Amino acid sequence: MNKELEKFCFQGLSFFGRTNRMISHEFKNIFAIISETLGLLDELMAMSESGAKLPPGKLKSLSESVLEEIGRANEVARNMNAFAHSVDECAFEVDVNQVVELMINISKFSSASKNINIHFNKKSSCMIYTVPFFLENLIYQLIDFSMLHPGDDHKLEISVEKKNQHVEMIFFGIDKNLSEPFPPKPIKSIAQALLVKIFQPISGVIHMVVPDHIEA
Numbered sequence: 001m002n003k004e005l006e007k008f009c010f011q012g013l014s015f016f017g018r019t020n021r022m023i024s025h026e027f028k029n030i031f032a033i034i035s036e037t038l039g040l041l042d043e044l045m046a047m048s049e050s051g052a053k054l055p056p057g058k059l060k061s062l063s064e065s066v067l068e069e070i071g072r073a074n075e076v077a078r079n080m081n082a083f084a085h086s087v088d089e090c091a092f093e094v095d096v097n098q099v100v101e102l103m104i105n106i107s108k109f110s111s112a113s114k115n116i117n118i119h120f121n122k123k124s125s126c127m128i129y130t131v132p133f134f135l136e137n138l139i140y141q142l143i144d145f146s147m148l149h150p151g152d153d154h155k156l157e158i159s160v161e162k163k164n165q166h167v168e169m170i171f172f173g174i175d176k177n178l179s180e181p182f183p184p185k186p187i188k189s190i191a192q193a194l195l196v197k198i199f200q201p202i203s204g205v206i207h208m209v210v211p212d213h214i215e216a
Contacts, residue, residue: 022109
């Protein structure tokens with residue numbers, strides 16, 4: 001196998017594996033919270049059976065906590081399902097807005113997101129024909145890069161806008177004193193495969209131009 005192609009395939013598998021690890025870790029966190037809450041419910045039931053008076057509203061509070069975690073688990077499952085479907089075919093039409101939202105949601109599972117406030121400036125639908133899995137990888141890598149090199153206010157803002165034959169995507173809130181080479185090799189290789197142009201950050205802004213149709 002061609003070495004460059006081998007590296008590219010490995011990078012894709014690495015992204016797929018990393019994403020699934022983060023999703024499974026999030027499920028484990030949810031299950032741990034539910035397990036702990038059910039343990040408290042068992043203790044309260046034992047207290048009640050022994051004649052002790054239960055704290056007012058405690059059962060309702062614990063029940064609501066479990067329902068909240070179940071709702072969170074359903075949301076994680078929806079994200080996992082959407083991500084899995086991105087490899088159903090090599091290339092097909094997608095809404096860039098949905099891809100960005102999915103990658104923002106998945107990025108929130110990363111430890112790098114803990115101190116970063118991400119805001120998506122969504123406008124009208126931006127349908128393009130591309131390789132969704134590669135586009136997801138590219139957007140995730142850019143979000144991850146941005147979270148690792150935040151501006152002073154630790155706020156990342158992403159905007160997407162459809163132009164004539166391309167989509168413009170802008171990342172605001174990058175460190176204005178960025179010293180390392182940009183784009184990093186993983187981002188550069190994916191961008192080249194998608195015919196995407198990424199410009200050097202200026203004043204804390206990364207500008208990207210995505211074609212609305214590529215031949216896969």
